Amino acid sequence: MTKQRGQAVTDKIIDTAGRLFYKQGFNATGINQVIEEADIAKASLYKHFESKNDLMVAYLQGLHQSWYNRLETDIEKISDPKEKLLALFDHHDARQQFRDFGGCPFIKANNEAGAADPRILTEVQEAKEHAKSYIKTLVANSGHRQVLSDDELAETIFLMIEGGVTTASVFKQSADLQTAKKLIQKLI
Amino acid sequence: MTKQRGQAVTDKIIDTAGRLFYKQGFNATGINQVIEEADIAKASLYKHFESKNDLMVAYLQGLHQSWYNRLETDIEKISDPKEKLLALFDHHDARQQFRDFGGCPFIKANNEAGAADPRILTEVQEAKEHAKSYIKTLVANSGHRQVLSDDELAETIFLMIEGGVTTASVFKQSADLQTAKKLIQKLI
């Protein structure tokens, strides 16, 4: 199969582009930098992707998949259903530390390119919808105190994570995410 | 005084640049578009601002001021101290509607240019710190039920607003901000 080479090149492009898009931003990252750091030819990039926008879309689709897999794998390790809810905050805290507090990559992509390309907005919406529904499932199985209803608690957790990650990107620290964790602890 | 003309030109530049920076993004907005839509000469722009980055910083400083003035004016209209807390959500909801759900302009600027220019990060941090401390003051004077401590409630409100505004920019609706309002209502 010749697919092997093609796949390797495709992955190198998406990985490099994604890393640069996140760190520098979409518009501040040139195709020439991508091909240089990915160590591939320009013609190869345009054989695999029609345009820079297409590359962004492919990056977000791959990110949606890898993001969710990592999250699910991380939460599955916890057995106690209430602890799973709290682990969501630790997971996002750890991810932000790993990402040097650059914020949520979906939100970042949407802020810069979501208005210009509808496929980007759609991909971000799907990822956030996915996050919401996963939290809902965890809440439904958590046996929490019902201070809030299932839907209310799920929405609260979702909003505090979004707010916490965003705030982490401003102050470059995870204090707010940890405060949010403590607050949820009081409500479950 | 010849300041009058200068001030008018400066304001036209900042207003136009700010509008375009918010709608299209910083890197997607060219100086040439700014001078054309502001209807001023390029030499005038570079007489008032050393660089495009400087223009961005000036825009954020002005925004910090006008944002806070508008917020304070809006909240002062409410007399009941608990209602003031809830009015925060309505204020941000109305602002997002006015802005066509483009998200928080400070977060947007920070996401795109905060890593490249430390003055931008600093300005955004100051604005968010300002928001936090204003919420704290309102909470301290609210006479809430103390289900959460003052600091905890203030942090919760702050995070839910950040999360709610961010989410509004994804789903292009204010449902999450209104849900957040109802949740806070239960806690005060």
Place this chain on the structure above:
DNA sequence: CATTAAATAGACAAATCTGTCTATTTATAA
């Protein structure tokens, strides 16, 4: 009226951008 500061129009440089294209080399598979 005369002086001075401010704003204008627009050419220009130098770099960078995306995307296309050609010619060549590499690697795989039959």
Place this chain on the structure above:
DNA sequence: TTATAAATAGACAGATTTGTCTATTTAATG
């Protein structure tokens, strides 16, 4: 070995970018 597909290097076009500079006009002030 031979045929085929994939990847390479890099020139190139055409548009756009920020920022500088010159020459001219406008407007306010003494």
